[in-house]
Amino acid sequence: MAILSLVMMYESYLFTLIMPAAVLAYINADLGPDPKYPWITVCWNLGAAIIVTVGGRLADIFGRRWFLLTGAVAAAIGALVGATGQSITQMIVSGVLFGFGGGFQEMCFACAQELVPNRYRFLTLGMMILANHVSSFGPLIGYAFVAYTKIGWRACYWFCFAWECATAIMLWVFYRPPSFETKHEDDGKSRWQLVKELDYVGLGLFTAGCLLLLLGLNWGGVTYPWSSTHVVTPIVIAFACFVALAFWEIYASLKYPILPPKLFIKWRDFSALLVVCFVAGMLYYSMNVLWPRQSTLLFLNSSDTIIRGVYANMVSFGTIIAGWYCAGVMPWIGHERWQLLGFITAQTALIGSMASIGINDKAQAIATVVVVSACNLPPSPLSFGMVSLGLEDQNDIGVAVGLISTFRLIGGAVATSIYVSIYTSRYASSIAPTLQDLTASTGFNGSFSSLLSATSLNTRAAYAKVPDINEGTIQAAMLAVKQTYVGAFKVVYLVAVAFGVCAIASALSTRSVKKSNKSNAQAVRLETEKDVDKV
Template sequence: MSTEAAKNDFTEGSEHHEDRSPVDLDKSPVLPEDDAKITWKTKMALLALILMYESYLFTLLMPAAVLTYIDADLGPDARYPWITICWNLGAAIIVSVGGRLSDIAGRRWFLMAGAISAAIGALIGATGQSINQMIASGIIFGIGGGFQEMCFACAQELVPNKSRFQTLGVMILANHFSSIAPLLSYVFIAYSKIGWRACYWWCFAWEVVTAIMLFFFYHPPTFETIHQDDRKTKWQLIKEIDYVGLVLFTAGCLLLLLGLNWGNGIHPWDSAWVIGPIVVGFVCFIVLGFWEIYAPLSYPMLPPHLFKQWRRFTAFLVVCFVAGMGYYALSVIWPRQSGLLWVPADQVILRGVWANFISFGTMVAGWYCAGLMPWIKHEKWQLVGCIVIQTSLIGSMASVGITDKAQAIGTVIAIASVNLPPSPLSFGMVSLHLNDQTDIGIGVGLISTFRLIGGAIATAIYTSLQTSEFGKVLPGHVQSAAEESGYAGSIHDLIQAARVNTPAAYSALEGVTNSTIAAVQQAVLLSNSKSYQLVYLVAIAFGCVAICASLSVKSIDGSQRSTDIAARLETEKRDTTEG
C-alpha cells in the first residue's frame, strides 16, 4: 500500500504509539507492477513453508488418530490423552510467543527450530517405550508446531499485498495430502509391521525434508536488516524484550489450558486441581493487560494498539476462537461419535474412513480457498457467510439420530468445508489491516492462539456435556429396554453393565437374555445419540456469537490490494545488489 493510502485508510488507532516496532509499513518496499511479481526464489521459499504446514498437520492429526492403539501397546495408562493435549498446550503458547519474537529478531531460525523440534519429537515417539515418553514426544511436537504455525504470517509478508489471499488459498489447498492422515494412520496400523510407530516415522521424514528446504530456500530479513534504521544491537534487544509479558502470557495460557484439560475426566470440575489453575490463569491475563498498557515497553508482548482496533483486529480473535471451537472439537467429537453409533470396533479401516470425513471437508475448503476466495473478494461477507452456514449446519447435526447416517456424513463434510475458510480469511484481513507490518507475526499468531484455545475450551465443554447427558438419559432408556424385553433381574446392575457396554459386563448378570442385551445395546446407542444432540445445540449459541463478531469486522478496500511487499528474501536482495 502506498504511504498516502496507508495514512488515509488507517481510521482506527491512528495516533502514534510508543510500542510501535522500528520498521513501519511506510518503509516496506513499494515496487512497480512488473517488479512485484513472485520470483522463483520466493516460490521455493513458499514451497518450503507449505511443506512445513503439511508436516505440522501430520504431527497434529496422526498421533490423535492412533491414541488408543498407543495406550493398548504401552499402557494401559489413564494419562494417554495427554500425548495430544500437550500438542495443543505447546502450540497455543509458542505460536504467539514465537511470532512476536520473530517480529523483532527475524524468522528464519525460529522456523528451523520448529522443524528440528518436531523431528526430535517424532523420533522420540517412534522409539517410545512408555506413555511418559510419548507425552514427552507430544510436548516437543507442540513446541515445534507452535513455531511452524507461523507459516501463515511468513508467507504473506513475502508476496505482494494483492496476492496474500491467493497465497493463503494455495497453502490451504496444498494440505490435501495431510488431510488423509487419519485414514493413512489406520492403514499403517492394519498393514505395517511396526503398527502405529510408522506414523511417527512418517512425521520424522516430513520434518527432515522440511528442515532441509527451509535451510536452503527460506532466507527472510535478518536481524541486521530488520534493525538497519534503529541500529540496535542484539544485546540492546535482549535487554528490551518484554520478559514480564512473556512470562504472564505463557503462564496464563498454560494454566488455563491445564485446568480445562484436567477437568476433562481427570479431576472433578469443582476440584482445586481445576478451579485453581483456571482462576490463576485469568488473573495472569488481567495483570498482563495492565502491564502491557501502562509499562514503558519498547516491544510489548501484546501491542495494545492492536486490541484497541475492534473492527481491524479484536473481532477476528472472537471469530477464530469460535472457529477453533468447531474445528478442533469436531476433530475429537466426530471420530468418537461415529465409532459409537455407526462403525463396528473390529473394522479398523472403516473407522479410519469415517474419522476422515472431516478431512474430506477440508479438501473441499482447500479448493474454495484457492479458487474462489481470492476471486470473489468481499472477504467480510465471505467470512459472515461461512459462519452463518456453519452455525446452520451444526443445527442439522443436532437432529441426527441413530438411523441418520447419510445426514451425518453429509453434514460433517459440509461443516468442515465452511469451518476452515474463516482462518485464512482472517489471517489475510488482519495482515492487511495492520498499519505496521512488523506486527504481522504477533497479529496472525494471536489468531492461531485464540483458535487453539477455543478448540481446547470447546473440547472440555463438549465432552463434559456429552458425558453428563449420557449419564442422565441412560437409566431411563435402559429401564424401558428391560421392561420391553421382560428382564426380571436388577435394573441397577443392568444400568451399570450398560455403562461399560461389553459382552463380559452383560454375561455377568443373572437372568439376562440375548433379547435383553440387544435391547439394552440399542438403548446405549440412543442415549449416546441424545447426548451428542445436546452438544450440537450448545454449539449453536457459540456460532451466533461468531456471526455477530464477523458482521462487525472492517472490509478490505482496493487501496489495500497493492503491489507492496512487506519483506524481501535476503537472497533476492543480494541478486539485486550484484545486478
Template sequence: MLSTEEKEQHTTQVEQVTTNDASTQDADEPDAEITFKTKMAILSLILMYESYLFTLIMPAAVLAYINADLGPDPNYAWISITWNLGAAIIVTVGGRLADIFGRRWFLLFGSISAAIGALVGVTGQSIPQMIVSGVIFGIGGGFQEMCFACAQELVPNKWRFATLGVMIMANHFSSISPILGYVFITYTGIGWRACYWWCFSFEVLTTILLFFFYDPPSFRTKHEDDHKTKIQLLLELDHVGLFLFVASCLLLLLGLSWGGGLRPWKSPAVIAPIVIAVVGFVALGFWEVCANLKYPILPPKLFRKWREFTALLVVCFVAGMLYYSMNVLWPRQSSLLFIPAGDTIIRGVYANMVSFGTVIAGWYCIGVMPWVGHERIQLICFMIGQTALIGSLSSVGIEDKAQAIATVIIVSALNLPPSPLSFGMVSLGLDDQADIGVAVGLISTFRLIGGAVATAIYTSIYTSRFSKLMPGKVTDAVEEIGYDGPIPDLLRAASLNTAAAYATLEGVSSEVLATVQLAVKQAYVESFRLVYLVAIAFGVCAISAAISTRSVDVKKKSNERAVQLETEMKSHRHHKEEA
C-alpha cells in the same frame, strides 16, 4: 488570486513533483513478479504446514492403539493434548520474537524440534515417553504455524489471499492422515510407529528445504537503521508480559484439560488454575496498556482496532471451538453409533470425514476466496452456514448415518476458510507490517485455545449427560422386554460399553444384550444432541463478531511487499550498483 503567469508556473512545478514522485515509486516499488527463489521459499513453507498437520492429526487418530500397546494408562490422551498446549502458547511468543530477531532460525528450530519429537515417539516404550514426544511436537508446531505470516510477507499484498489459498489447497495430502494412520496399523509390521516415521521423514525434508531456500531478512537487516544489538533488544523485551501470557495460557489449558477427566470439575486442582489464569490475563491486559513498552507481547494498538483485528479473534476462537472439538467428538460419535466393532479401516474412514471437508474448503480457498473480495461477507456467510448445520447435527439419530456424514463434511468445509480469510484481513489491516508475526500468531493462538475450551466443555457435557441418561434408558429398555435379572450388572457393563464388559455378563441372552446396546446408543444420541445445541450459542457470537469486521480496502491489495529474501535484496543492490 493567482495571475495567469503564476498559475502556469505553479502547474509546471506540480507536474515536475508528480513526475519525480512517480519515477521514484516505480524505482522503489518491488516487482509484482515472484522469483524462483521466492517460490521455493514458499514451497518450503507449504511443506512445513503439511508437516505440522501430520504431527497434529496422525498421533491423535491412533491414540487408542498407542495406549493398547504401551498402556493402559489413563493419561494417554495427553499425547495429543500437549501438542495443543505447546502450539497455542508458542505461536504468539515465537511470532513476536521472530518479528524482532528475524524468522529463519525460529522456523528451522520448529522443524528440527518436530523431527526430534517424531524420533522420541517412534522409539517410545511408555505412555510418559509418548507424552514427551507430544510436548516436543507442540513446541515445534507453535513455531511452524508462523508459516502463514512468513508466506504472506514474501509476496505482493495483492497476492496474499491467493498465497494463503495455495497453502490451504496443499493440505489435501495431510487431510488423509487419519485413514493413512489406520492403513499403517493394519498393513505394516510396526503398526502405529509407522505414523511417527512418516512425520519424521516430512520434518527432515522440510528442514532441508528451509535451510537452502528460506532466507528472510536477518537480524542485521531488520536493525540496520537502529543499529541495536541482540543484547539491547533482549533487555527491551516485554519480560513481564511474556511471563503472564505463557503462565496464563498454560494454566488455563491445563485446568481445562484436567477437568472432567483426571479431576472432577469441582476439584480445586481444576478450579484454581483456571481462576489464576483469568486473573493473569486481566493483569496482562493492564500491564500491556499501562506500561511504556518498546515491544509489547500483545500490542494494545492491535486490540484497539476492533473491526480489523479483535473481532477476527472472536471469529477464529469460535471456529477453533468447532474444528478441534469436531476432531475429537466426531470419531467418538461415529464409532459409537455407526461403525461395526473391530472394523479398523472403516473407523479410519469415518475419522477422516472432517478432513474430507477441508479438501473441499481447499478448492474454495484457491478458486474463489482470493478473487471475489468482500471478505466480511464471506466470513458472515461461513459462520451462518456453520451455525445452521450444527443445528442439523443435533437432530442426528441412530439411523441417520447419511445425514451425519454429509453434514460433518459440509460443516468442516465451511469451518476452514474463516482462518485464511482472517490471516489475510489481519495482515493487510496492520499499520506496521513489523507486527505481522504477533498479529497472525494471536489468530492462531485464539483458534487453538478455542479448540481446547470446546473440547473440555463439549466432552464434559456429553459424558455427564450420558451418565445421567444411560441408567434410566437401559433399565426401561430391559424391563420392557421382560428381563428380571440383576440390573446393576447390566448398568456396569453398559457404562464401559465394550465387548469385554458385555462378555462378563453370564446368563444374559443375546436379545437382552442387543437391547442394552441399543439403549446405550440412544443415551449417546441425546448426549451429543445437547452438545450441538450448546454449540449453536457460540456460533451466534461468531456471527455477531463477523458482522462487525471490515473487508480489506482494495487499495491495500497492491504490488508492495513487506519483505524480500536476503538473496534477492543482495541481487537488487548489486544491479543498482552496476546501474
C-alpha cells in the same frame, strides 16, 4: 522454493495434529486405558497456542529462519517420542513437543504473506490451503497403518517424523528470510540488547493463564466435580492472570509487548477477527477429536478399521472442498467481510443439524460433517489476510497473525476440553440407568457392575468376560452405549451453537480490505533474492 518449503511445513504441522487425534482410541487401548489420554491432543493445541504468539513476536525481532527450523526439529523429536512411547504419559510428552514445534510452524502464514506482493496475499494463502490435500487424508492413512502394518498406530508417528525431517531440510536449503543483521541494519541493536527489552512479565502471565485455564477445564466434570477447588481455583487464577496481563500490556512501558495494545484497540480490523477465529478453532480442532469418536460409536463396526478411517476423514474431505474455494474464489471476489459472515452463519446453522443426529441418521451426519468442515476453514485464511493487510506497520505481521493463530488454537484447546468434559460427564451420569432399562428384559442375572465396566470398552470380547451374559444382553448393552452417547453429543453441539452466535455478531462488525491496500508493495525480500539482484 521458499514458499514450497513453507507449504511442506504446513503439511507436516497438520499431520502432527490430525493423525494422532484420529488414532487416539487405539493409543489408549494399547497403552491405557488412562483417563488422561485426551491430553495427547489437548497439549498440542495448548503448546501451539502459546508458542505461535511468542514465536511470532520473537521472529519479528530476531528473524524467522531459526525459529521455523526449531519448530521442525522439535516436532521431529516429538514424533520419535511418540513412535517409541510405552505409556500415555510419554504420549502426552510427545503431544507437548508437537505443540511446541507446531507453534513455530503455524507462523508459516505470516512468513508466506510477507514474501509476496500485497495483492497476492489472499491468493498465496488460498494456495497454501489448497496444498493440504495430502494431509487431508491423514486420518485415513492413519487407519491404514493400523490395519496393515505390524507396528499399528506407531507408524503414524514414524510417518510424521519423515515429514518433519524433509521439512527441516527444505527450510535449511531454500528458506532464507531477512537475517538479524538485515532486520536491524538501521537501529544497530545487538541481540543481547533486544533480549533485555523482551516482555518477560507478559510472557509469564500469558503462559500461566493459558495453562491454568486448560487444567481447570479439563479436570471439570471428569477428574473432579465442577464445583471442586481443583477446578475453580485454576480457572479463577487464570482469569486473574489475564486481567493482570491486560493492565500490564496497557500501562507498562514496553518496547516489544507480547500483546500490543495498538492492535487490540482496532476492533473492526483485528479484535473482532480474534473472536471469529476463536470460535472457528473451537469447531475445527475439536471436530478432529469428536467426529472420529462419534462416528465409531454410532455408525461403525469396531473391527472395520479402514471404514473407520474413511469416517474419520470426513472432516478432511470438507477441508479439501474448502481448499478449492480458497484458491479459486476467495482471492478474486473481494468483499472479505461478507465472505466471513456467510461462512460463520452457515456453519453455526449446520451445527444445529449435528445436534439432531441419532443412531439411524448416518447420511445426515456424513453430509453435515463434510459441509460444516468446508465452511469452517475459509474464515482462517480470510482473517489472516484481513489482519495483515490492515496493519499500519508490516513489522508487526508476525505477532498480529500469530495472535490470530493463538486465538484459533486456544479456541480448539478450550473446546476440546469443554466438549470432551461434557460428553464424558454426560455419558458417565447416564449410562447406568440407560443400561439398566435396556437390559431389564434380556434375562441377565449376572453382576450389573461387571456389565457396566464392560461398556467402557464396548466390545464383544469385553462383554464375553461378564459371567452369565447372553446375546440379548450384549445387544442391549451396545445399544445403551449408543443411545447414551447420542444424548451426550447432542449437548455438545447445542453448546457449540451458542458460541457460533457470538462469532456471527463479531463477523458483522468487521470490514473488508481496502482496494488501495492490495498493492504491489512487498513487505520483505529473501536474502537469496538480494544476491540475485547483485548479480
